[in-house]
Amino acid sequence: MIVGLGNPGHEYEKSKHNTGFRVIDNLAARWKITTWQHKMDAEIAQTMIDGEKIILVKPQTYMNNSGQSVGPLMRWYKVEQSDVYVIYDDMDLAVGRIRIRKSGSDGGHNGIKSLLANGCTDFIRFRVGIGRPLPHHDVVDHVLTPFPDELIQPYAEGLEAAAIAVEGCLELGVDKGMNRYNPKKKKKAE
Template identity: 45%
Template sequence: MLLIVGLGNPGSQYARNRHNVGFMAADAIARRHSFSGFSKKFRAEIAEGTLAGEKTLIIKPMTFMNLSGDSVGEAMRFYKLKPADIIVIHDELDIAPGKLKLKTGGGNGGHNGLKSIDAHCGKDYKRLRVGIGHPGHKDRVNPHVLGDFSKADQDWLQPLLDAIADNAELIAKGDDAGFLNKIALATGQANAPAKPAREPAKAPAKPATAKKPSGNSHIHQARQGKPSVPASGPMAEMLKKLFGNKD
């Protein structure tokens, strides 16, 4: 049996928060694969169905984020599951908006929902981390996380949720690489940042070249046997010493 956990906070006031993207993904999977309607059990909303031929329970803890492990641990013990049977979908500040990472085990990155699940279930469960981006300063983290997705976010949010739902069976089969590849193919264009227009490349300026002197020096003229050298004066005496007096 597989347990898919979407993390979030209960209540309509939190429904569109970035922190609730785990709930959103869980709902999308349940709809796409015709799971049962959600009912209440384990202090959570749960829906039953199958993924890749395996019985699967989707669970949305109603304990509020910081106590998510209370609910997940109860379901885990009831069904006698191991951490390896659990997939948790949650928001991730340190990943760019709309990007995904999938891993088993590891740290909680300060995520209170994961801290709670670690305490009740151990750490060796799979985490599907959905990037929501970092606001840039720690003082803005709470308003960002507990704020609704912006209008600009809608360009990537729904296509990403659809792609997660469409390819959820690959996670159930343990094909993590295949799942991430399918997501990239499905959302790559929608998630690609706009490239700034480039100005046409300018031809490099040619280095300035020194102008050639209009005439040759007196010494060069003397070597070439040219007559345009002074007949008298200091320069004439110097030339005579260099080349000999041919008079």
């Protein structure tokens, strides 16, 4: 089950907080998925990749209540938590950077807090950087607005990189995928 976090509605479509939805849309386009259904407060699409059923999920509960949809869907489809990939925006990463993790805290992200509160605690995290707001700017305004023109290209590259990383982790397994797609640490000069 591949979950993209975001907010429903046209007014949020291009917001930074809809990063997860945008990566899901990218995957749906790559896999030529056009049929969606509404189930358990989410938009759901299904496909087969290498003989394995893949469920794409865009919760429609608004970001802060994402777990109210994801938890029941995970149980309905009997998906192991370690087979749940969650894609979301992260202010602690530079715009367009991605990072894959097998576990972690909510990092102050309300969508992740909701997943944890609704019994989805051991999922794979695909974080896409949106950068921090400027000093003295509101976090809510930052996540609910689009990027300025000069950041659209690096952000689009991050969305593409996240979709490629999801595909790679499906093919190689999460450990090998993390090795391949996570940014490499720079070695200190001796």
